Amino acid sequence: MKASALxxxxxxxxxxxxxxxxxxxxxxxxxxxxxxxxVNAFLKISPRNEVYFRVTKHEMGQGVATGLAMILxxxxxxxxxxxxxxxxxADLKTYQSKGGHGTGGSTTIKDMWPILQQMGAAxxxxxxxxxxxxxxxxxxxxxxxxxELINKKNEARLTYGDIADKASKYKAPQNxxxxxxxxxxxxxxxxxxxxxxxxxxxTYQYGMDIEVPGMLYTxxxxxxxxxxxxxxxxxxxxxxxxxVKKVLSTAKIGGISGGMPYxxxxxxxxxxxxxxxxxxxxxxxxxxxxxxQKAKQSIEDLEVHMQEQSLQESQPTGYMGNPDAFANxxxxxxxxxxxxAYPYQLHAPMETLNCTARYTTNACxxxxxxxxxxxxxxxxxxxxxxxxxxxxxxxxxxxGGFGRRYYPDVAIEAIYLSKEAGGIPIKLIYxxxxxxxxxMVHPYSFMRYQVGINEAxxxxxxxxxxxxxxxxxxxxxxxxxxxxxGYNIPNIRFDFKHIEAESLLQSCAWRAVLANGWAFGQxxxxxxxxxxLKKDPYEFRKELLEEDKETDIGHSNKISTKRLRQxxxxxxxxxxxxxxxxxxxxxxxSVYPYMHGNSYCAQVAEVTVSEGNLSxxxxxxxxxxxxxINPDLVKSxxxxxxxxxxxxxxxxxxxxxxGRVQRTNFHQNKIMRHAECPQIEVYFVASEEGPxxxxxxxxxxxxxxxxxxxxxxxxxxxxxxxxKKEDNL
Amino acid sequence: xxxxxxxxxxxxxxxxxxxxxxxxxxxxxxxGTKYGCGLGQCGACTVHMNGQAVRSCTxxxxxxxxxxxxxxxxLSADGTHPLxxxxxxxxxxxxxxxxxxxxxxxxxxxxxxxxxxxxxxRQAMNGNLCRCGTYLRxxxxxxxxxxxxxxxxx
Numbered sequence: 001m002k003a004s005a006l007x008x009x010x011x012x013x014x015x016x017x018x019x020x021x022x023x024x025x026x027x028x029x030x031x032x033x034x035x036x037x038x039v040n041a042f043l044k045i046s047p048r049n050e051v052y053f054r055v056t057k058h059e060m061g062q063g064v065a066t067g068l069a070m071i072l073x074x075x076x077x078x079x080x081x082x083x084x085x086x087x088x089x090a091d092l093k094t095y096q097s098k099g100g101h102g103t104g105g106s107t108t109i110k111d112m113w114p115i116l117q118q119m120g121a122a123x124x125x126x127x128x129x130x131x132x133x134x135x136x137x138x139x140x141x142x143x144x145x146x147x148e149l150i151n152k153k154n155e156a157r158l159t160y161g162d163i164a165d166k167a168s169k170y171k172a173p174q175n176x177x178x179x180x181x182x183x184x185x186x187x188x189x190x191x192x193x194x195x196x197x198x199x200x201x202x203t204y205q206y207g208m209d210i211e212v213p214g215m216l217y218t219x220x221x222x223x224x225x226x227x228x229x230x231x232x233x234x235x236x237x238x239x240x241x242x243x244v245k246k247v248l249s250t251a252k253i254g255g256i257s258g259g260m261p262y263x264x265x266x267x268x269x270x271x272x273x274x275x276x277x278x279x280x281x282x283x284x285x286x287x288x289x290x291x292x293q294k295a296k297q298s299i300e301d302l303e304v305h306m307q308e309q310s311l312q313e314s315q316p317t318g319y320m321g322n323p324d325a326f327a328n329x330x331x332x333x334x335x336x337x338x339x340x341a342y343p344y345q346l347h348a349p350m351e352t353l354n355c356t357a358r359y360t361t362n363a364c365x366x367x368x369x370x371x372x373x374x375x376x377x378x379x380x381x382x383x384x385x386x387x388x389x390x391x392x393x394x395x396x397x398x399x400g401g402f403g404r405r406y407y408p409d410v411a412i413e414a415i416y417l418s419k420e421a422g423g424i425p426i427k428l429i430y431x432x433x434x435x436x437x438x439x440m441v442h443p444y445s446f447m448r449y450q451v452g453i454n455e456a457x458x459x460x461x462x463x464x465x466x467x468x469x470x471x472x473x474x475x476x477x478x479x480x481x482x483x484x485x486g487y488n489i490p491n492i493r494f495d496f497k498h499i500e501a502e503s504l505l506q507s508c509a510w511r512a513v514l515a516n517g518w519a520f521g522q523x524x525x526x527x528x529x530x531x532x533l534k535k536d537p538y539e540f541r542k543e544l545l546e547e548d549k550e551t552d553i554g555h556s557n558k559i560s561t562k563r564l565r566q567x568x569x570x571x572x573x574x575x576x577x578x579x580x581x582x583x584x585x586x587x588x589x590s591v592y593p594y595m596h597g598n599s600y601c602a603q604v605a606e607v608t609v610s611e612g613n614l615s616x617x618x619x620x621x622x623x624x625x626x627x628x629i630n631p632d633l634v635k636s637x638x639x640x641x642x643x644x645x646x647x648x649x650x651x652x653x654x655x656x657x658x659g660r661v662q663r664t665n666f667h668q669n670k671i672m673r674h675a676e677c678p679q680i681e682v683y684f685v686a687s688e689e690g691p692x693x694x695x696x697x698x699x700x701x702x703x704x705x706x707x708x709x710x711x712x713x714x715x716x717x718x719x720x721x722x723x724k725k726e727d728n729l
Numbered sequence: 730x731x732x733x734x735x736x737x738x739x740x741x742x743x744x745x746x747x748x749x750x751x752x753x754x755x756x757x758x759x760x761g762t763k764y765g766c767g768l769g770q771c772g773a774c775t776v777h778m779n780g781q782a783v784r785s786c787t788x789x790x791x792x793x794x795x796x797x798x799x800x801x802x803x804l805s806a807d808g809t810h811p812l813x814x815x816x817x818x819x820x821x822x823x824x825x826x827x828x829x830x831x832x833x834x835x836x837x838x839x840x841x842x843x844x845x846x847x848x849x850x851r852q853a854m855n856g857n858l859c860r861c862g863t864y865l866r867x868x869x870x871x872x873x874x875x876x877x878x879x880x881x882x883x
Contacts (some may be wrong), residue, residue, distance in 0.1 A: 061824025061861045192817050199825035200813040200832060202761015202801035209760035217755070242744070274755050275764075276747040350765050350773055350826040350860050399763070399826025400860050432766040632820050636866070640823055643862030666770035666858060674854045677864040 037164040039123045040172060041094055042072060042116065044086070049147055049161035051078050052086045056095050057112065058103035058371045059087070059195065060349075060401030061640075062695040063633035066194045067109050068116055070629055074186045075120025075178055078147040078160065085194050090373040090393035101395065103371040104406050104509065106597030106693025109629060113691055121176040123167070127160050130167035134158065181627070181688065190632030195397065207368040207396045208429070210356045215425040216245055217275040218417060219282045222267035222438040225659035226505050229254070229290040230266040237284040238270055243277025246270075247285070248420050253412055256506065258379060261470075262407040263506035265438055269417050271426060279431065294504055295659040302656075303341065305502050306446035306467040310339070314465060314495040318482040318554055321491030325452075325461050332452035332460060336532050338525050340449065341720040342517035344469075344654035345442035345510055346669050351399025352435040357414035358425035363390035364415045369398025369405055376408040380415055402644075403509030404440065436669050437661040441654055442510035443470035444503065445517035449525045457533050459544070462487075464521070465495040470507035472514060481554035483518040484595050486564045487526075487544035504656045511644055512696035515594055519700030520707075520721065523590035527708045528717065537708065538577055538589055541568060557598045563624050564591050566685050567602040570622035574683060575604050581712065584610045588708025592701040597693020599625040600685075603642070605678075605705035609713045614723060616646060616678040616706055621698055623682060626690015634694050635682045641698030642680055647672040649703045652722045732793045734759065735803030745791035750774045752790050753800060761801040761829045765858070772857030775830035776800050782837035801829035804836060811874035811881075812836055819870040823861035831857045835871045844875050 036044035036052055044052040053072055059065040065085045073083050090101050098119075099112045128142040131149040135141075141152045149158045160167075181187070198204035223230065235247035247270055254266030268287055272278035316323075325331070355368040364386055370376060373395065377388045398405055414428040430439075445468045452461035464483060482494045510516070530540035545565040550558040568591045577587055586609070591602040606618040619642050628634050651670035655662040663669035707718045731740050732749075734757055741756050753762050753776070762785060765773030769784035776785045777799040785798075804810050812832050815821075822828045831854065838845060838853045845853065850871045851864075859867070 061822075063823065190820070193820055193822065195825060196817045196820070196822055197808065199822045199828050200801075200816045201808040202759070202829045204825055205760070206826060208764065211758070274743070274747075274751060276744060276751045276755075280744070348860055350763070350771070350824065350858070352764070398824065400824045402860075429764075432768070432771075636820060636823060636863070639865060640862035643864065644860075647862075665768050666766050667768070671858055671860060672862070672864075673856075673858065674851045674864045674868070677851075677862075680865060 037168050039126065039164055039168050040119055041098060042119050043076070043123055045160050045164035047161045049082060049159040051076070051083045051147070053083055054086050054088050056099065056101055057108045058101070058369060058395065058401060058405070059397040060103070060369060060371065060405065062108070062637060063193055063630070064108045066191070067629045067633060068112055069194065070186045070191065071113060071116040072120040074184060075117050076124050077144045080186055080191065082147055083194070087395055087397060090395055092374050092377060092388070101373045102375070103401070104403065106594055106599070106695040106697065108693065109691050110597060110693045117178040118174070118176065121178055122172045122174070125173050125176055126167040126170040127163060129170050130163045131158055134163060134166070187629055188627070188631065191630055193633060205396060206351050206399050207356065208351050208354050208399070210367040210396065210427070212356055212358060212367070212425040212427070215356060215427050216271040216273060216421070217278045218269050218271045218426045218428045219278045219431060220250055220267040220269045220413060220428065221282050221285050221287060222265035222434065223289050223291070224437065225289065225291040225295045226263070226265070227294060228266065228292050230268065231288040231290045233268045233288065234286040237286065238281040241272070241277055241281040241284055243274055244270060244272045244281040246421055248417060250413060250416065253383060253416050257383070258375070258408070261506070262409050262440060262508060264409045264413060271417070271421060271424070275429060291659060297504055297659060299504065299654070299656040302444060302502055302504055303446070306444070306499055307339070309467050309497055309499065310446055310448045310465055314497060316493045317496040318494035319492070320482065320551070320553070325491035326463060326493055331454055333455050334453045335450060336453065336529050337448065337450040338528055338719060340447045340521035340524065342445045342520050343652065343721055344444050344505055345648050345652045346436055346439065346654060346663065347400070347402045347404040347510060348435065348669060348671060349398070349400025349402055349404065352430040352432055353404070353410045354427065354429045355410045355414035356425065356427045357411070357418045359415055359418035359423050362386060364418065365392040365394070366411050366415060367394040367396060368411060369396045369401065370411070371401050371406040372408065375406065376411045379408040380412060383412060384415060384419065402511040403513065406509055407440065432666070433664050436663050436665065440506040440508040442516065443468050443507035447517060447521040449521060451529055453533065459489050459529065461491045461493070462489045463493045467497050467499050469499050469503035471498050483522065484515060484553060484555070484559060484593055485522060486551065486559040486561055486593060487541070488547055488549055488561060489544065504659060505654065505661070512594065512641070512699040515592065515696065515700040516645070516648070516703070519590065519592040520703050523592060523701065523704030524707050524719070527588070527704070527711065538572055541589070541591060555595045557595050559593060559595065563600045564593065567591060567600045567622040567624050570683050570685055571602040571604050571620050574620045574681060577604070584608055584713055586709040586711065586713030588705045588710065588712060590701045590704035590708060594693065594697040594700070597625070597695070597697060598690070599623065599692040599694055599697045601697050601701050603698070603701045603705040605702070605709040607706060607709040607713055609710065614710065618679045618681070619702060619705065620681045621683070622685065623694070623697065624685035624687060625694045625697065626687050626692040628684060629691055631684070637694045638682045638698045639680050641696065642702040643672050643677060645699035645702035646678070646706065649706055649722055650676065730790065732790070732798060733795070734798045735800060741790065743790060746789050748786050749776070749788045749790055749793055749798070750785040753785060759800050759802050763826055763829060765827065765830070771827070772834060773827045773830040775833040775857065777833060777837060780837065780840060782834045801833060804832065810836065811878045812839070812870065815870040815874040815877065819866045819873065821863050821866040821870050823863055827857065827859045831859065831867055835867070835874070838871070839875055839878065844879060845871070847872060
């Protein structure tokens with residue numbers, strides 16, 4: 001793909017067309033695509049006036065392909081029915097300055113908003129310029145109407161498609177003022193997700209569905225113990241399985257690397273002419289591992305270690321207020337403390353990890369759903385020596401990313417194996433058992449909370465000490481980030497310790513990342529403190545959020561008491577927290593922001609506990625995510641996020657015994673099912689700000705809302721996930 | 730051996746123990762039916778066998794015989810089955826990966842019980858997992874499809 005940038009970061013006008021590989025479009029559409037004229041880096045318009053929006057971000061179920069297309073289409077002024085999604089190849093250079101391909105942190109809509117507004121508006125302007133020249137009138141005489149250009153003098157009309165070619169020759173204007181929101185025709189409407197017509201016909205193409213001529217299906221038998229080594233293997237029985245073609249070691253690429261660490265387990269790959277043959281061959285493989293120290297450890301060992309570490313003296317990594325406040329006990333009347341543990345969690349995307357790869361001399365081509373194509377290119381270059389410009393990445397939607405698909409390990413494995421196999425294309429697939437037992441997980445987080453209460457019964461100091469198996473921002477010396485606490489507490493201290501060497505599994509990003517543990521600990525502990533002080537948990541929060549304040553917690557977005565208060569008030573207004581309590585029933589409140597996406601939510605959970613059975617009856621969720629691009633798709637994310645959090649609450653955690661994950665498939669790693677699903681109500685704070693991110697907003701607050709409700713119903717505090725059956729009795 | 734999928738006969742040379750799922754995906758090249766677990770735990774691979782919803786990942790090829798297999802691609806000629814329409818109207822799918830299985834399970838339910846209650850839908854669909862959490866919308870869409878089919882037949 002050729003692209004040249006105009007001076008000053010303008011639109012791209014020379015464009016070789018989108019790649020035709022690996023998308024969900026039908027063949028007919030493909031043929032037509034090649035006729036389309038690229039008006040800019042995100043947009044092609046065909047002579048039939050079909051509009052093709054290039055999806056540069058990873059569509060993994062969060063609905064961004066549709067949301068982003070709506071932003072562009074709004075400014076472009078086109079008929080929404082004529083807008084098509086195009087899942088094209090990565091083009092790291094071109095898009096680096098246009099939001100990139102990297103997808104995560106609930107930032108896609110927020111970050112792409114100004115870029116796509118400009119792209120849409122500039123393209124419309126160029127089309128109008130071309131029409132003005134065509135009709136030989138002033139630009140001011142031209143207007144547009146849903147994909148058509150109108151000459152105001154004589155009402156003559158042209159379609160965008162008629163003149164797209166000419167329009168593409170104009171220099172892209174800059175800084176066009178976007179539409180006033182009062183004039184929106186698409187934004188704010190609950191439009192249907194554009195991927196659905198293909199999904200319901202079974203024609204929407206995922207990485208798993210890609211076929212490359214001559215490819216071999218590949219399964220890697222990886223070490224069952226984290227950081228174990230491959231000792232030796234005997235493939236004689238495997239090679240005897242009909243269809244098995246090759247057996248190769250992946251020991252050379254094993255280990256931990258990356259700026260955002262990931263881990264490749266050493267293993268032995270079985271390459272065969274069908275998935276079934278590869279699986280049968282893998283089952284027949286005889287492998288000996290040097291399992292190492294971790295084979296002697298279980299999850300309880302890690303838990304004891306973390307608890308011990310949390311009692312060691314430590315230094316603050318983040319701070320707000322007076323450093324002496326914690327030592328100066330004279331002002332403190334009483335101290336309340338508690339320990340919370342948010343365990344490992346499996347991602348369990350419905351589409352297991354996979355990558356199809358073809359290596360050719362000093363170059364490669366891969367097909368996969370990925371949140372981080374540039375991370376792949378960088379790591380493949382570093383580890384396998386292939387120049388970045390020779391790495392072609394065909395971007396496909398995925399059956400769930402949840403942070404796991406940010407990491408490049410599966411692509412590295414696939415490319416390495418294609419190379420070792422002499423350039424045979426390979427399709428590497430994780431079985432579900434491998435997805436659960438040989439994978440990376442949500443970090444284990446052990447948190448010790450302590451508050452100092454002064455004589456006025458106010459929180460004078462708030463101290464959190466966290467032991468966690470993954471770092472992110474906490475130890476960056478230039479960004480001493482605090483957990484996302486927005487309450488107006490004068491002195492806050494955060495001591496973080498990275499527990500890396502002792503971890504039994506490699507940790508990584510998992511939908512809502514650190515907010516999961518932080519919200520769980522903070523919002524449950526706050527509830528404890530309120531009860532301890534004989535205050536109503538809602539009134540107590542209100543007190544702590546009374547004053548309007550924007551606090552710098554070390555994050556690029558400041559945390560706002562006003563926005564926290566507004567979502568809380570909205571959620572609380574939809575229920576009666578003061579209604580007389582019924583036997584076995586409970587209501588619980590929690591409030592938590594998602595700072596990467598700059599959004600806020602509050603949730604009220606209603607539960608019933610009877611005869612040892614916990615039923616989550618209803619979740620009321622109030623959201624402030626700025627303006628809504630597509631309210632129904634936002635609502636969908638909020639609903640799904642709540643169930644994501646509650647799956648972890650009801651069924652989460654990862655048992656590890658003798659270094660081995662004990663959950664092998666969905667019968668052991670349960671996720672929420674239809675019959676367990678609560679009713680969900682979602683309400684929005686009206687806002688002209690943003691738009692902000694929503695993908696990871698609702699999981700964190702769902703968990704403490706239910707646990708606080710559970711306390712009300714049973715009088716029992718849950719300080720470690722998941723809720724066990726015996727907790728209910 | 731020969732199996733019939735969506736009304737078409739296919740000759741397949743493969744291990745008779747190979748699950749039907751892989752015959753559909755890797756040999757017949759119909760990719761709408763998904764692999765999710767291989768153990769009949771998640772329902773992503775749900776297809777119809779003589780009109781009944783079955784987990785194609787647990788049925789060996791040898792057990793298929795003359796039975797008629799229908800996949801998501803064969804549910805309707807042009808994507809206009811009431812469920813395919815209500816799935817759009819309710820904005821059901823997020824990532825979409827489990828949805829072919831959900832729709833096939835729901836289609837079998839509506840065949841045996843054309844106007845199920847909400848509770849019946851929840852129970853009948855309980856074996857189909859969705860990691861994105863679209864359960865509430867699935868339930869709504871099944872009830873909506875049942876209603877629209879009813880009003881059409883009236």
